[in-house]
Structures are given as C-alpha cells and as structure tokens.
C-alpha cells in the first residue's frame with residue numbers, strides 16, 4: 354500500500370511538474386497569437402566578436418505582409434516570383450520583413466548603425482531596438498555615434514523618442530549625398546526626416562565614398578536604393594565584415610535574382626547594378642555580411658551562382 358501511495362504521489366508530482374513546465378509555453382503561444390509581429394528570436398539580439406570588435410545585431414521586429422510580389426520582382430510576372438518562392442520553401446503570397454540595427458563596439462566607441470522604426474511602431478510589436486539594446490547589456494547613454502545608412506523611416510524612426518534624442522550622448526554620421534537628397538536649406542519635405550533627422554543635423558557629420566567613421570569602419574557608396582545609400586566595411590585584426598544595409602532586402606528574391614526590380618529602390622537599375630557589385634565582392638572575398646532586412650539574426654555569407662547568389666546564414670562561425 355505504502356508503495357502504491359508513493360507511486361501515486363510520484364505520478365502526481367510528475368504530472369504537476371509537467372503542467373508547471375508546459376504553462377509558460379502555453380502563455381508564449383497565446384501571446385504570439387495576439388500580436389501581429391513575428392519574433393523568431395528569444396533574446397532578440399545576437400552578439401559575436403570580429404577581431405577585437407564586438408558586434409551585436411538587434412532585432413527591431415518583423416512585419417508580416419502580402420508579397421513578396423510585386424514589391425520584389427516588380428518587373429516580373431507574379432508566376433515567376435511565386436515559382437522562385439516555392440522552390441525555396443517560402444509561400445508565394447506572404448512574407449516577413451525584418452528590421453535589424455547593428456551595434457559595433459570597437460573598444461573605444463560604441464557605434465549604432467540605424468535605429469529601427471521607433472516608438473510609433475511599438476504598439477504593433479515593432480520598434481524594439483531600444484529594448485534589445487538594453488537586453489544585450491547596453492544603454493542608450495553609451496552610444497557614441499549613430500550611423501544612418503540612409504534616411505528611410507525604418508532606419509531613422511528610433512532617433513527621437515518623446516520629442517527628445519533617444520541617444521543623448523551621440524553624434525551622427527550619414528552620407529553627404531543622402532543628406533543632400535533629403536534636406537535642402539535645413540528643411541525636408543519628408544515628414545520622418547523633418548521630425549527625426551533635421552533636429553539632429555547640427556551634430557551630424559557627412560561622409561563620402563571611402564571615408565572612415567572611425568579606424569576600421571569605412572563607408573562605401575552603394576547608391577540606388579536611395580541616392581546616398583552607404584554600406585560599411587568593418588575590419589579588425591584582419592577580420593572583415595560588411596554592413597550592407599538595404600543593398601539586398603529579401604534573402605531569396607534579391608540575392609537569387611539581383612537584377613529584379615524592387616519597389617523600394619528609388620533608382621531600380623542603379624540598385625540592381627549596386628547589388629551585383631557589392632555581392633560579387635562579398636562572394637569573391639568570402640566576407641560575412643549583416644543585411645538590415647535579412648532574416649534575424651541577419652548575419653550570413655553569399656555563394657555566387659551562375660545566376661545570382663545563395664544566402665548562407667551564419668551559424669557558429671564567430672563562436673569558435
């Protein structure tokens with residue numbers, strides 16, 4: 354009898370334990386069912402070292418929507434885009450656009466590349482850059498330099514919060530051509546640029562092709578997506594990495610078919626030429642890259658194929 358009771362107790366404990374373990378999973382499922390945003394990462398950041406630099410990708414959020422056609426492959430038939438998606442195990446009528454700012458700690462400066470969608474998007478589960486930065490062990494006060502790869506809303510949205518600069522101790526860097534495209538006589542016709550960039554302009558440095566942000570962080574003009582869109586080459590202790598920003602914005606459509614037109618590219622032909630120039634370089638030199646809209650954690654490599662490139666997500670390359 355005693356043994357039986359013990360067994361029953363043991364079973365009860367086991368069941369209780371199982372119930373206790375499964376409760377948080379149920380809660381997570383319920384929470385994700387309520388929010389429209391997709392969050393594939395638990396922590397929302399990925400930290401690794403590159404030479405003596407520390408690099409952290411920060412997941413601002415993911416937005417599901419209709420597509421990729423005609424946003425990607427605007428000059429192609431829906432059927433051709435659908436076929437490429439199906440070949441790559443993706444749905445033809447839905448896609449997720451993710452947003453990934455990057456923090457680079459050189460040892461002497463903390464540099465943030467782009468800022469996410471900002472407080473206005475937070476209700477929809479986006480605009481989480483600040484939260485991710487804090488989860489990764491940093492604070493907004495620590496940021497010395499904010500680099501804007503270009504001035505689209507998903508990159509400048511996090512610059513200002515509650516009417517004040519989000520990064521109180523930062524100076525700002527952007528491309529001269531980008532600044533000149535959006536801002537004339539200290540004003541912008543674009544509401545986002547007017548509200549978020551113009552107030553910070555007096556504390557902003559403009560770079561040209563080949564200029565350094567700091568030693569080991571070099572700007573490279575990659576025009577097309579916008580006229581002054583810039584990518585950044587990092588180099589530390591002989592290790593290299595490219596921050597390619599919006600050069601390629603869908604890991605299949607833009608990389609497998611770099612010549613396809615993309616609605617968000619202001620100059621579609623120039624953007625296609627830039628995509629091929631940048632990813633040829635990255636493929637030939639086997640340089641890892643971080644793409645702002647690549648699937649989180651947004652770090653990977655490309656292999657050059659006869660037509661386009663194959664995206665190879667990074668796994669443990671930086672951890673060993």
Ligand SMILES: [Zn+2]
Pocket residue numbers: 505507508599645646
């Ligand atoms: Zn973007």
